[in-house]
Amino acid sequence: MTVSSDKPKSSAALIQSRRNALRSYLGAYGFMAPAGVLVIVFFLIPVAIVLYLSVTNLASSNFTSDLAKMEFIGLKNYRTLFNDQFARKIFFNTIFYVLVTLSLFNVSLALIVSLLTTHIDRRAGFFFRALWILPRITSPVVYILIWKRMSAEAPFGILNQFNEFLGYPTYNYVATNPWVFVVVVNGFIGVSFGMIIFTSAIESIPKDLLNASLVDGSSRLQRIRYVILPLIRWPLLFVVTYQTLSLLTSFVEIQLLTDGGPGLYRTEVWSLTAYHRALSNYFGNAQWGYGSAFAVLLVMIGVVLAVIYMRVFRFDELIAEPRVEAL
Amino acid sequence: MIRKLSLTMLFALLLGLLAGFAVAQDAVSITIRCIASPPEEDWRCNNFASVEAEVEAELGIEINLNLIQDNASWGDYKNEFVLASEAGEAPDIILSGHEDIGAWAPAGFIIPLDDVIPMHSEFDDIVPSLWESHGYAGQIWGIPQDAEARPIFYSKLLLRDLGWSEEDIESLPDRVAAGEFTFADMLATAEAAIDEGVVDSGNGWWHRPSNGPDFLYYYYGHGGEVLDMEGNLVVDRDALVATYELLGGAVASGVLRSDIIGLDWSEVWHPTVGQAETVLFAAGGTWNWPNWALNYVADRGGDEYLFENIGLTLIPAMGTGKAITLTHPLTYMISSGSPHPDVALSLIAAITTPEHNNKHAIDSFHLGILNAQLESEAYANNRLLSSAHYMLDHTTSLPNHPGWNAWSGAYFLGIQAVETGEADAAGAADIAIAQMQNELGDGITVR
Amino acid sequence: MEIRIDNLTKKFGDVVGVEDLTLHIDDGEFVAFLGPSGCGKTTTLLTLAGIYKPTDGLIRFGDRVVNTVQPKDRNIGMVFQSYALYPHMTIFQNIAYPLKLKKVPKNVQNEQVRQVANVMGIGELLDRRPGQLSGGQQQRVALGRALVKEPDVLLFDEPLSNLDARLRLTMRGEIKHLQKNLGITSIYVTHDQVEAMTMADRIAVMNRGHLQAFDAPDELYDRPKTRFVAGFVGNPPMNFLDVEVSQSNGHFLAEADSIQLPLGADRGAPPAGHGGPVVMGIRPEDIQIVEKGDVTGEIFVVEPLGREDLIDVRVGPHGFILLADTEKQHRAGERVSLNFDMTQAQFFDPQTERSLLWRQ
Structure with a gap:
C-alpha cells in the first residue's frame, strides 16, 4: 500500500530531478552557445574548408567556389611543400621570429614597461603606457611607412640624417639588419598587449601587500622578484600563450617592411608564405590550393602549441578562480 | 583593404541599380572597372564617358555607364575580379594586365573575341605586335588599352x-x-x-x-x-x-x-x-x-x-x-558574365581611336596603340612620345600562361x-x- | 626605540594628509592614533614605515633621522587590517620572508619561525596557505611575521577591524600582553576608541590632519583639551550645551534658557572670566535622574543596552543623553527631574573650541 502510493511520487520526483538536470545542462550549453557558434563559424568551418582546398589544385586559372567542381589532387600540394628547398628555412625563420619577438618584446619589454610605469607617478605612468599603445592602434601601412621614413638610407631617412649631421657613416638599415627591424617593428606592436594585462594585474595587487613586503625588508627589486612576479604568474603565462599564437599568424608588417627578403627568404615566415602562394598574384595566377597547404600546417602548429601550453601551464587552474583576488 | 574596396564596389553597384530604376526600363547597364593612378591615368575609365552618347545613338539604346576606378594593389585588384566572377557580380569590362588572360581564359571568366573583332573597323588599326600578347590557346581575349616601353x-x-x-x-x-x-x-x-x-x-x-x-x-x-x-x-x-x-x-x-x-x-x-x-x-x-x-x-x-x-x-x-x-599592355577584357558583351565591345571600339587614346597616351606617357596615332598631330608633337614610339619595334612581352x-x-x-x-x-x-x-x-x- | 616626530607634514599634491605634527614617543611605549577616517592617522603610520616620504619635518628613530631611510632599513614590523599575507606562500614562507630578506641561515630561519608560530599558537598551520585559514588565524600569522624579525618598532594599522567582536576582544588582550612582554615601541592606528582606551599608554587623537591631543587615556577622558577630543573620546559621547556662566557673590551659575546650573569656583571661574557664551560639556554618566533635581524634562527615547538604558531627555529645546539603571524602567514621555554633577562639567571656547579649564 505505502509502496504503491509512494511509487508514483518518487518517479515523479525522479522525472523532476531529471528535468532539473536537463535544464541546468541546457542552461550551461545555452551560455556557451554564442561562443560555440563563433568558434564553429569562424574557426572550425574555415579550417575544414582550407583543409579541403589544400587537397585540390585550385588557382585563379580554374577558380570556382563550388566545392564539388574542384579538382582533387590528394597530397600533391603537401609533397610540393615538403620538397620546397626553402620550406625548412622558412619554418626555422618562423620559430626564430616568434621566439625572439616574444621573449624580448611581447613578454620582457611588456613586463618592464608595466613594472616601470606602475612604479612612477600615476599620470606619468599612464602617459608612457599610452605612448606604447600607439604602435598597436596605428594602421600597419602607416606604421611601416613611419619606420621606413626613419630607417631609409641617406639622404632620405631620419636616422641617417642624424648620422650625416654627426659625421657618422650612413646605412641602408633594413637591408643590412633585416631581422633586427622585423623583430623590433613587430615587438613594438606586441608590447601593448602584455603591458595592459600586466599593468592591470599589478595594479590589482592590494596596496597593503606591496607595503607589507617593503616593511618586511625587501627592496623594490626584491618585491618584484618575490611578490609581484609570483602574483602575476597567470597573466604572464596567458600572454606567453596568446602572443605565441598571434605572432605565428602575423605577417602584414613583415610583408610591408621586407616582404620576406632580402635575398633568399631571409625574413620570410610561414604565414607570409601562405599569403604569397595563395593570395599575392602580381602575375595573375594565385595558387589557392597550394597556399592552403601552408595554412593548414600553420593551423596544426598553432593547435599543437596551444594544447602543449594548456597542459604545461595548467590553464584549467587559471580558469578555476582568479588568483590575485584569492586572498 | 579588400573589404573596403568591395564595400565601395557594393555601394557603387547599389547606386547603379538606383540609377537604373530612375531611367527608362530598357536601359543597358554596363559596369567598367579600371586600375589607374590618378590623375594622369584617369582616361582609362573616363574615355568611356565621352563616347557614351555616341554609342547610344549608334545602337539606338540607352546605356547606364558605371565606371569604377581603382588604385589598389595589383594582387587585390585581380583577386577581386576572380571572386566577383565566381559570385556572378563581375563588371562587364575589366581592365588589367594582358598576362591575366593566362589565368582568366582557362578559368572561363572572360570571353574570346576573334569572331566579333572584325565587326569593328576601329580595331583594324591596332599595332599588330600588340595582338601577340593578347592570345591564349589560339584565340584573342582582349583589346589593347595602352602600350609602354620599359627603357x-x-x-x-x-x-x-x-x-x-x-x-x-x-x-x-x-x-x-x-x-x-x-x-x-x-x-x-x-x-x-x-x-x-x-x-x-x-x-x-x-x-x-x-x-x-x-x-x-x-x-x-x-x-x-x-x-x-x-x-x-x-x-x-x-x-x-x-x-x-x-x-x-x-x-x-x-x-x-x-x-x-x-x-x-x-x-x-x-x-x-x-x-x-x-x-x-x-x-x-x-x-x-x-x-x-x-x-x-x-x-x-x-x-x-x-x-x-x-x-x-x-x-x-x-x-x-x-x-x-x-611592353606590358593593359587590356580591356569582357566578362563571360556580361549580359551585353556586344554593347561592351561597341564601347571599347568607340574609344579605340587616335582622338581618345591620345588623351591617355599624352597625360600618362604611355605609347599609342594605333598606327593612326603616330600620324596624328597631338601625338607626333609630343616630344616624349615621339622620342619613344620607335621602341615598339623592338618590344617583347610577358607570356600568357597559368x-x-x-x-x-x-x-x-x-x-x-x-x-x-x-x-x-x-x-x-x-x-x-x-x-x-x-x-x-x-x-x-x-x- | 624612542620615536620623535617634529613638525611632520605630508601632502599629496594639494591634499594635506597630515600637517605640522609633533609627537614624541618613549621607548617601549604603546601609543594609539585615534581619529575618524581621513584624519591622517594612517598617513602618519605609513610615513613612519617609510612608505611615504615626509613633505616637511623630521622623524627620528632614536638619534637617527629616518626621513629618507628605506622601509627595509628601519627594522619595523607592521600588521595590516587586511592581514596582507602573501597568498602564493605557505604560512611558514610568509613568516620566514623577513628573515629570508635578511639572509638569515636556513636552519636559524626554521628555528625562529617555529618559535614565533608557537607563541602565536599557529604551529600546526605552517604548511597551509593563507587562503585556507580563518581571519583570526591569518591575523596571528601577520603578527608572527611582524615579530619574527625582532623589530625596534611595531606598527599596527587597524589590525582588528576585520575580525568579529569576540575575537577582537581576545586579540586585544593578546596584543597588549605581547607588547608589554616584549617591550617593543608600538604605534596602533584605530578609529575604535575602546581599543585605543584599553590598549594604549597614550593616545594621539587626530582630526583633519591635525593632532588634537596626546595624553594618557584617563587624562583625555577627564581633562579633554579640545571640544573635538571631549566629543570623540567616551561612549556614549559627551553632551554639549551653549551656556553663559555668570558670577554673583562668589557663586557661579551656568544658564541656558530655563536651565540654571550652579557650580563651584574651580570649574566656574574660567568660563565666567572668559565672558559671553561658552560651550559646556557634560558626560552622560554625570547626569542622574533623581526625585528632585536642578532641571526637569521629558524622556524622548529609551534605548536599552542590556546592562543599562540609554535615555534621551529633552529639556525645552535642549537634548541630553544619559544612562540609567534598567530596573527603573523609564518610558518615553515620562517627565523626569535631572541632577547634573557640575564638578565634572567641561567648558570650551565656542570659537577656538579649546578647553577653558585645561591649557595645553
Whole structure:
C-alpha cells in the first residue's frame, strides 16, 4: 500500500530531478552557445574548408567556389611543400621570429614597461603606457611607412640624417639588419598587449601587500622578484600563450617592411608564405590550393602549441578562480 | 583593404541599380572597372564617358555607364575580379594586365573575341605586335588599352660630368638601337663613372626594387624563352645563367648595389632616379616620367628639367646582339558574365581611336596603340612620345600562361640570390630551376 | 626605540594628509592614533614605515633621522587590517620572508619561525596557505611575521577591524600582553576608541590632519583639551550645551534658557572670566535622574543596552543623553527631574573650541 502510493511520487520526483538536470545542462550549453557558434563559424568551418582546398589544385586559372567542381589532387600540394628547398628555412625563420619577438618584446619589454610605469607617478605612468599603445592602434601601412621614413638610407631617412649631421657613416638599415627591424617593428606592436594585462594585474595587487613586503625588508627589486612576479604568474603565462599564437599568424608588417627578403627568404615566415602562394598574384595566377597547404600546417602548429601550453601551464587552474583576488 | 574596396564596389553597384530604376526600363547597364593612378591615368575609365552618347545613338539604346576606378594593389585588384566572377557580380569590362588572360581564359571568366573583332573597323588599326600578347590557346581575349616601353633612363647630367659630349649623349639611343652600344658598354661606362667619382659605388645602374615584368628582358636578351612553339613553359638554363651572371657581375663590380631589391619605391627609388643627380643608368618605365615631373622635380621645372637631364634608350644589346624592351599592355577584357558583351565591345571600339587614346597616351606617357596615332598631330608633337614610339619595334612581352606566376617567382628568387651574394650564377640558376620544377612539375621543360 | 616626530607634514599634491605634527614617543611605549577616517592617522603610520616620504619635518628613530631611510632599513614590523599575507606562500614562507630578506641561515630561519608560530599558537598551520585559514588565524600569522624579525618598532594599522567582536576582544588582550612582554615601541592606528582606551599608554587623537591631543587615556577622558577630543573620546559621547556662566557673590551659575546650573569656583571661574557664551560639556554618566533635581524634562527615547538604558531627555529645546539603571524602567514621555554633577562639567571656547579649564 505505502509502496504503491509512494511509487508514483518518487518517479515523479525522479522525472523532476531529471528535468532539473536537463535544464541546468541546457542552461550551461545555452551560455556557451554564442561562443560555440563563433568558434564553429569562424574557426572550425574555415579550417575544414582550407583543409579541403589544400587537397585540390585550385588557382585563379580554374577558380570556382563550388566545392564539388574542384579538382582533387590528394597530397600533391603537401609533397610540393615538403620538397620546397626553402620550406625548412622558412619554418626555422618562423620559430626564430616568434621566439625572439616574444621573449624580448611581447613578454620582457611588456613586463618592464608595466613594472616601470606602475612604479612612477600615476599620470606619468599612464602617459608612457599610452605612448606604447600607439604602435598597436596605428594602421600597419602607416606604421611601416613611419619606420621606413626613419630607417631609409641617406639622404632620405631620419636616422641617417642624424648620422650625416654627426659625421657618422650612413646605412641602408633594413637591408643590412633585416631581422633586427622585423623583430623590433613587430615587438613594438606586441608590447601593448602584455603591458595592459600586466599593468592591470599589478595594479590589482592590494596596496597593503606591496607595503607589507617593503616593511618586511625587501627592496623594490626584491618585491618584484618575490611578490609581484609570483602574483602575476597567470597573466604572464596567458600572454606567453596568446602572443605565441598571434605572432605565428602575423605577417602584414613583415610583408610591408621586407616582404620576406632580402635575398633568399631571409625574413620570410610561414604565414607570409601562405599569403604569397595563395593570395599575392602580381602575375595573375594565385595558387589557392597550394597556399592552403601552408595554412593548414600553420593551423596544426598553432593547435599543437596551444594544447602543449594548456597542459604545461595548467590553464584549467587559471580558469578555476582568479588568483590575485584569492586572498 | 579588400573589404573596403568591395564595400565601395557594393555601394557603387547599389547606386547603379538606383540609377537604373530612375531611367527608362530598357536601359543597358554596363559596369567598367579600371586600375589607374590618378590623375594622369584617369582616361582609362573616363574615355568611356565621352563616347557614351555616341554609342547610344549608334545602337539606338540607352546605356547606364558605371565606371569604377581603382588604385589598389595589383594582387587585390585581380583577386577581386576572380571572386566577383565566381559570385556572378563581375563588371562587364575589366581592365588589367594582358598576362591575366593566362589565368582568366582557362578559368572561363572572360570571353574570346576573334569572331566579333572584325565587326569593328576601329580595331583594324591596332599595332599588330600588340595582338601577340593578347592570345591564349589560339584565340584573342582582349583589346589593347595602352602600350609602354620599359627603357633605360640615363642621366645626361652625369654623363656630362663624365666628359661625354652633347653629341655623344644625344646619339646614345640611336647607337643602342643599332647594337653599337651594348649592355657591356653600359656597364663599362658605369664603372668608369664610379672610378672617376662621378657617381658613388652601387649607383652606376639601378633596376627596379621589386619583382616586375622588366626583369624578363634580361633573360630574353640572352636568348631565353618562356614558352615553346606549342605554348608550353620552358626554361633555358644557359640564358638563365647568363642573366644571373650579368646581374651578379654588376653587383660584384660595384655598378649595381646589392640591396637594390627592397628599396622603397616612393621614399628612395623615385626621388633618387627622378632627380638625375645620383644614379647614372636606371631601368624604368615610360610612365615614370610624368610621375617624376609632377612629384619629384616640379620645383625645378618639371618636364623641362627632365628633358634637360634625362634621356631614354632601349635596353642595350646583351647576348643576342639586339637592343630590346618589353611592353606590358593593359587590356580591356569582357566578362563571360556580361549580359551585353556586344554593347561592351561597341564601347571599347568607340574609344579605340587616335582622338581618345591620345588623351591617355599624352597625360600618362604611355605609347599609342594605333598606327593612326603616330600620324596624328597631338601625338607626333609630343616630344616624349615621339622620342619613344620607335621602341615598339623592338618590344617583347610577358607570356600568357597559368604557370607564369610560378615561373616568374622562381626567376626572381634567383635574381635575389645572386644579387645578395647568397649564390653564384650557376647556383642561382639551380635554385630557380629546382623551384620551377617543384611547383610546375611536368609543366616545365628545362633546356 | 624612542620615536620623535617634529613638525611632520605630508601632502599629496594639494591634499594635506597630515600637517605640522609633533609627537614624541618613549621607548617601549604603546601609543594609539585615534581619529575618524581621513584624519591622517594612517598617513602618519605609513610615513613612519617609510612608505611615504615626509613633505616637511623630521622623524627620528632614536638619534637617527629616518626621513629618507628605506622601509627595509628601519627594522619595523607592521600588521595590516587586511592581514596582507602573501597568498602564493605557505604560512611558514610568509613568516620566514623577513628573515629570508635578511639572509638569515636556513636552519636559524626554521628555528625562529617555529618559535614565533608557537607563541602565536599557529604551529600546526605552517604548511597551509593563507587562503585556507580563518581571519583570526591569518591575523596571528601577520603578527608572527611582524615579530619574527625582532623589530625596534611595531606598527599596527587597524589590525582588528576585520575580525568579529569576540575575537577582537581576545586579540586585544593578546596584543597588549605581547607588547608589554616584549617591550617593543608600538604605534596602533584605530578609529575604535575602546581599543585605543584599553590598549594604549597614550593616545594621539587626530582630526583633519591635525593632532588634537596626546595624553594618557584617563587624562583625555577627564581633562579633554579640545571640544573635538571631549566629543570623540567616551561612549556614549559627551553632551554639549551653549551656556553663559555668570558670577554673583562668589557663586557661579551656568544658564541656558530655563536651565540654571550652579557650580563651584574651580570649574566656574574660567568660563565666567572668559565672558559671553561658552560651550559646556557634560558626560552622560554625570547626569542622574533623581526625585528632585536642578532641571526637569521629558524622556524622548529609551534605548536599552542590556546592562543599562540609554535615555534621551529633552529639556525645552535642549537634548541630553544619559544612562540609567534598567530596573527603573523609564518610558518615553515620562517627565523626569535631572541632577547634573557640575564638578565634572567641561567648558570650551565656542570659537577656538579649546578647553577653558585645561591649557595645553
